[in-house]
Amino acid sequence: MRYLDEYRDAGLCRSLVESIEKLEPAPTALMEVCGGQTHTIVKYGIDRIIPQQVSLIHGPGCPVCVTPADLIDKACELGSRKDVTLCSFGDMMRVPGTDRDLLTVKSQGGDVRMVYAPLDAVRCAQETPDRQVVFLGVGFETTAPANALAVHYAHTHGVENFSLLAAHVLVPPAMTSILADPDRRVQGFLAAGHVCTIMGYKEYEPIAAEYQVPIVVTGFEPVDLLQGIYMCLKQLKEGRYCVENQYARSVKPDGNVSARDLIQKIFTVVDAEWRGLGTIPRSGFGLNEPYRQYDATLRFGLKPTHKDEETECISGSILTGQKKPDECPAFGITCDPEHPLGAPMVSSEGACAAYYRYRKGQLHQIGSSTAGR
Amino acid sequence: MATNENAGWACPKPVSRETHIQMAHGGGGTLMQRLIDDVFLQTFNDPSLQQHVDASVLKLASANIAFTTDSFVVDPLEFPGGDIGSLAVHGTVNDLCMSGAKPQFISAGFILEEGLDISLLKRVVASMKQAADACQVRIVTGDTKVVDRGKGDGIFINTAGIGLVPSGTNISPQAIEPGDCVLVSGDIGRHGIAIMSVRDGLAFEGNVESDSCGLVDVVQALIDGHVPLHCLRDLTRGGLSSALNELAQVSGYSIRLDEESIPVRDGVHSACEMLGLDPLYVACEGRFVAFLPPAEADHALALLHEYPEAANARIVGQVDEKRDALVTMTNRIGTSRIVDMLSGEQLPRIC
Numbered sequence: 001m002r003y004l005d006e007y008r009d010a011g012l013c014r015s016l017v018e019s020i021e022k023l024e025p026a027p028t029a030l031m032e033v034c035g036g037q038t039h040t041i042v043k044y045g046i047d048r049i050i051p052q053q054v055s056l057i058h059g060p061g062c063p064v065c066v067t068p069a070d071l072i073d074k075a076c077e078l079g080s081r082k083d084v085t086l087c088s089f090g091d092m093m094r095v096p097g098t099d100r101d102l103l104t105v106k107s108q109g110g111d112v113r114m115v116y117a118p119l120d121a122v123r124c125a126q127e128t129p130d131r132q133v134v135f136l137g138v139g140f141e142t143t144a145p146a147n148a149l150a151v152h153y154a155h156t157h158g159v160e161n162f163s164l165l166a167a168h169v170l171v172p173p174a175m176t177s178i179l180a181d182p183d184r185r186v187q188g189f190l191a192a193g194h195v196c197t198i199m200g201y202k203e204y205e206p207i208a209a210e211y212q213v214p215i216v217v218t219g220f221e222p223v224d225l226l227q228g229i230y231m232c233l234k235q236l237k238e239g240r241y242c243v244e245n246q247y248a249r250s251v252k253p254d255g256n257v258s259a260r261d262l263i264q265k266i267f268t269v270v271d272a273e274w275r276g277l278g279t280i281p282r283s284g285f286g287l288n289e290p291y292r293q294y295d296a297t298l299r300f301g302l303k304p305t306h307k308d309e310e311t312e313c314i315s316g317s318i319l320t321g322q323k324k325p326d327e328c329p330a331f332g333i334t335c336d337p338e339h340p341l342g343a344p345m346v347s348s349e350g351a352c353a354a355y356y357r358y359r360k361g362q363l364h365q366i367g368s369s370t371a372g373r
Numbered sequence: 374m375a376t377n378e379n380a381g382w383a384c385p386k387p388v389s390r391e392t393h394i395q396m397a398h399g400g401g402g403t404l405m406q407r408l409i410d411d412v413f414l415q416t417f418n419d420p421s422l423q424q425h426v427d428a429s430v431l432k433l434a435s436a437n438i439a440f441t442t443d444s445f446v447v448d449p450l451e452f453p454g455g456d457i458g459s460l461a462v463h464g465t466v467n468d469l470c471m472s473g474a475k476p477q478f479i480s481a482g483f484i485l486e487e488g489l490d491i492s493l494l495k496r497v498v499a500s501m502k503q504a505a506d507a508c509q510v511r512i513v514t515g516d517t518k519v520v521d522r523g524k525g526d527g528i529f530i531n532t533a534g535i536g537l538v539p540s541g542t543n544i545s546p547q548a549i550e551p552g553d554c555v556l557v558s559g560d561i562g563r564h565g566i567a568i569m570s571v572r573d574g575l576a577f578e579g580n581v582e583s584d585s586c587g588l589v590d591v592v593q594a595l596i597d598g599h600v601p602l603h604c605l606r607d608l609t610r611g612g613l614s615s616a617l618n619e620l621a622q623v624s625g626y627s628i629r630l631d632e633e634s635i636p637v638r639d640g641v642h643s644a645c646e647m648l649g650l651d652p653l654y655v656a657c658e659g660r661f662v663a664f665l666p667p668a669e670a671d672h673a674l675a676l677l678h679e680y681p682e683a684a685n686a687r688i689v690g691q692v693d694e695k696r697d698a699l700v701t702m703t704n705r706i707g708t709s710r711i712v713d714m715l716s717g718e719q720l721p722r723i724c
Binding site: 001008009013014043045046048049090091093094114116222356357358359 | 577639642643646648649704705706707708709710711713720
């Protein structure tokens with residue numbers, strides 16, 4: 001397939017690995033921010049073909065994983081109501097709240113529907129004017145424009161029975177929070193290519209300068225990741241700490257200007273709770289004043305559930321890169337994709353799910369070496 | 374004798390003019406009888422059905438018989454490249470073929486939902502007949518029930534199938550041997566993507582048609598060509614990956630795949646990339662894997678390539694000596710990974 005096969009080319013990958021080897025990197029820890037990148041790394045074994053002293057830490061950029069259990073609980077509560085149709089992206093359906101997930105609510109008779117685009121939920125609201133239709137809108141900056149568009153469309157077309165149960169989070173504050181940790185291991189970032197496709201990369205420049213880390217905006221295919229790793233290591237070797245763009249075929253310095261304008265119109269920056277990480281100041285989007293009538297939390301008077309989460313799950317350490325999935329005592333024993341204890345085992349972008357899916361049977365052979373790196 | 378006085382008057386004929394299924398269509402009375410006569414018997418047109426008996430008595434040559442059953446639920450009932458009727462025939466016939474049997478007879482039990490458009494039912498039944506004829510099987514017995522509106526999904530079909538197995542045939546997972554090559558009969562994933570492309574809420578534009586088809590001719594070609602088949606398995610809901618994982622577990626041997634040799638059409642590939650799905654896990658309904666000695670691979674491929682439904686047949690992997698029952702895959706960049714059994718459903722991702 002064009003525009004994909006080129007970036008999975010074995011010869012190009014080999015020559016990039018050779019270029020990385022020629023840099024003779026010192027022991028280095030790089031973090032790939034996005035869960036999509038984590039999956040490519042584990043699926044293609046990128047971490048095993050680069051020099052052993054370069055370790056890849058899996059970052060917090062899996063939207064499903066960082067959505068607080070409290071929000072899932074609220075979605076389940078709404079999905080159980082007789083007057084509500086709850087629409088959601090596919091991979092949110094299996095994420096456990098504190099005691100159930102949306103698929104369970106559906107099987108118990110709740111009207112829970114999987115949609116691919118937030119506008120489909122607005123259309124559903126137009127088709128069923130006697131029901132309240134709520135879209136569970138989660139994600140990073142990548143999904144924010146589509147959710148903003150849904151609210152904008154509902155507002156301009158008078159679709160009053162539509163609302164958004166939103167938990168949008170932002171990448172730069174999470175990176176800053178990881179960098180501000182006195183025990184931080186991360187020496188460079190592969191920034192999330194699709195987040196930057198929307199937002200551009202200028203907001204990363206002060207972070208690179210302040211914390212003295214290279215930040216390379218990176219794509220999602222094996223060639224992208226290897227090139228991103230190479231560019232990061234090269235900066236470190238040369239003592240440079242700046243933002244570079246590996247994913248130039250998709251990312252412009254200013255991002256997608258009309259998408260950003262729409263985000264700015266609909267959303268405002270607020271403090272946000274991250275699953276496993278806690279509350280990070282100014283790290284999420286909430287609805288702006290003229291659009292707050294579409295906030296499902298307000299419309300239905302939803303209260304925080306404040307339930308305790310499963311203690312065995314170490315998703316916080318996984319999401320900040322302090323631990324690898326196979327270092328979790330529950331991994332593959334009491335926690336697997338069918339009975340997940342935490343979100344990183346659920347999502348197609350979760351690090352635990354990636355390890356389970358692509359390496360499960362090999363972990364008894366390679367577990368210690370992977371974990372130790 | 375018609376007279377002008379009666380012009381314009383007619384006795385209300387008790388002939389079926391219902392356009393939608395009613396509860397009485399399953400009630401055992403005249404409405405049901407008419408449905409059976411007008412829709413099923415007329416279309417399936419088999420002598421054993423015309424006898425109106427409770428059980429068909431069928432003649433079989435003296436041989437081992439293969440016997441299978443399957444149920445079909447699909448949303449939507451009609452999709453690009455097929456419908457629930459053709460799917461039911463193909464699914465049943467293909468299960469029989471996988472044990473080396475030549476399919477002979479199938480049954481068709483229908484559970485219809487009140488309110489079903491009868492013209493849709495007629496299309497589905499006609500498509501079943503067409504598929505059965507193409508697969509050279511007879512639909513010899515059937516049943517109809519109707520459930521209240523809202524308690525079904527239009528049409529559910531249950532089938533059973535009987536096939537004849539030539540003596541001396543031993544095609545089974547237990548016959549898999551280390552060194553066997555793994556042949557896949559065509560490009561994978563088309564059925565699942567075709568269904569998804571028209572499913573409510575997830576519809577997207579595309580030109581992918583289901584791969585649903587009968588495998589009688591292609592399997593027969595291998596058998597007639599004396600290809601020593603160790604094992605056959607049709608790829609259904611869990612796709613290539615689930616079929617191979619099942620066989621690895623039953624046989625105990627590991628299976629190694631080569632990603633580049635697995636045929637996937639561009640339309641399927643694009644849809645999978647867009648939705649975040651892995652084609653290895655996407656459903657097929659007219660594809661199978663065959664395990665055979667490597668020396669026979671070229672011969673088998675040459676036989677299969679004669680048929681349009683197997684024109685993309687390829688060797689995609691090999692059975693390992695290792696007995697740890699794993700499926701692994703060497704990917705494009707030369708590294709290897711586990712190909713696990715599908716866990717739960719594949720769900721489209723957020724971004």
